[in-house]
Amino acid sequence: MSSLRLGEIGKISMCKRILKSQTNEFSGIPFYKISTFGGTPTVYIDEKVYLEYKEKYSYPKKGDILISAAGTIGKTVIFDGEDSYFQDSNIVWIENDESKVTNQFLYYFLQTNPFITTNGSTIKRLYNDNLRDTKIPNVPSIQQQNQITDILGTLDKKIQTNNQINQELEAMAKTLYDYWFVQFDFPDQNGKPYKSSGGKMIYHPELKREIPEGWGVEKLENIANITMGQSPKGTSYNEVGEGMLFFQGSTDFGWRFPVARQYTTEPSRIAEEDDILLSVRAPVGTLNIADTRCCIGRGLAAINSKGGANSYIFNVMQDFKKLFDMMNSVGTTFGSITKDDLYSLQLVYPPNELLMKFDQSVKPFDREIKNRSRQNQELTQLRDWLLPMLMNGQVKVE
Structure with missing residues (x-):
């Protein structure tokens, strides 16, 4: 060489x-x-x-x-x-x-x-x-170059395929949510789309719009457990894996799951696996999901459904993100959202039976997304470990 x-x-x-x-x-x-x-x-x-x-x-x-x-x-x-x-x-x-x-x-x-x-x-x-x-x-020789890039390229292609599948699965879940809870065409008693089939709609004065008969309006605090983050002492931070994973804010966010970077030996506020992580400081409303138990700093809040309908809450919070973004675009910048503001967010709340049906429908998507994301973490670590050794000749491809 x-x-x-x-x-x-x-x-x-x-x-x-x-x-x-x-x-x-x-x-x-x-x-x-x-x-x-x-x-x-x-x-x-x-x-x-x-x-x-x-x-x-x-x-x-x-x-x-x-x-x-x-x-x-x-x-x-x-x-x-x-x-x-x-x-x-x-x-x-x-x-x-x-x-x-x-x-x-x-x-x-x-x-x-x-x-x-x-x-x-x-x-x-x-x-x-x-x-x-x-x-x-x-x-190395062109032949060896091709052998090296074939190995690295195979890993990257698998990562890319997993990402594409994850995006398609998320889009399918979002489409179902929009169809049921935005257009109100969830399956009625006869399995037909509710609103399109003439299902009764009731005007709600607080929301200033119509919602299906029998649906309610709830504050977020009534239907979800909310944990506001609190940052541990700075002296407890480390990047060598000691203690518990720690996420300070949305700077740690990935596509759907946060990226491990920091740990703390003195965890304060805890998010459980599958909790929704919400950025409460600029940019307010950015979302991820905890893929393991972790500590959250003051830039985040952890949310989970009291009734077990996490997928519904996740999509609702995405709708609130659109609201925050729209307000930002007209010049009212949200530097942060307070605990009281978060607790008092109002949302349309369907009957529990429908929520459970939705959650059961999209749970396989969520599970597959998590599995493929974890696989990508392992593939990325393997690629990043191999890359410098293949480049400097420490590892040879026979």
């Missing part, structure tokens, strides 16, 4: 500069700034400009590895070839000679955080010289 500088495997390229006046927020070709790189674009450029610049100037080919040179240094995205444009100098790529280093191998090498200075800090901006001088210390 020999080492190669990135400058030896190809030239560093970037898109032609786009001026702010050339962008709009409505339509056209997606334009990714450093703030939206790897996410959802917020601005677009005219298709005519895109086609002209793509023809005249540097433009990535499908499979090239796009690299962030500002913001989060070294963030990578594999270019999918879809029509899009990228912010010059902040987002660059290497036109690498794949007879030396394949795109996939380069992608995984960049996951090892090579842009770390000798004193252990990450540089604040990635200049072209930084990129050119970055060394891949052990470059």
Whole structure:
């Protein structure tokens, strides 16, 4: 194995500069700034400009590895070839000679955080010289590169498949919730959709809307157990696994379950497994679910249904999140929600029999989501453990 500088495997390229006046927020070709790189674009450029610049100037080919040179240094995205444009100098790529280093191998090498200075800090901006001088210390043969990336790619594909299945399962549960509890087309006594089949609706003056006959309105405190978080002493925090898992706020949140980062040897307020975790400080209303018993800090509250209908409460809290977001968008920012405000939130409350039926319908989805999420945690740990050893030659693929 020999080492190669990135400058030896190809030239560093970037898109032609786009001026702010050339962008709009409505339509056209997606334009990714450093703030939206790897996410959802917020601005677009005219298709005519895109086609002209793509023809005249540097433009990535499908499979090239796009690299962030500002913001989060070294963030990578594999270019999918879809029509899009990228912010010059902040987002660059290497036109690498794949007879030396394949795109996939380069992608995984960049996951090892090579842009770390000798004193252990990450540089604040990635200049072209930084990129050119970055060394891949052990470059194996193309055959070995393919073997290494096949292993890592298989793990990533399984993680991605699990994520897609989880998102589909959550969407199915949400669709059923909306159908039953927003459109009020839950199955009536004859198994027909209630409202669409002429089920009786009663106007509720407090909610200022109609709800099905026999349904009530409850405060959250009456139908749920609520635990407001309290942060333990700072001296009890650690990241080596001593004591109980500790989540301070929504910064620890993942897609549905929080990500283990900190522990405390002096836990104060406790959330039980499957409790709904609600962010009570900006951003108010963000949700996760505890996948194990844990300690929660003052940025969170833990909620569980007194009647066992956690799935219903979870969806109701998502609806409240929409309300908070809407209020934020009109200029009334929620810095936090107090205990009294949380306890007094009002919601439509169906008969218990219907709640249990809904919970039984979606419980298999929830269980599968949890299992696949736990599997992804294990796969991610395995990939992250293998990655540096495969890259530096400590582990060889026979």
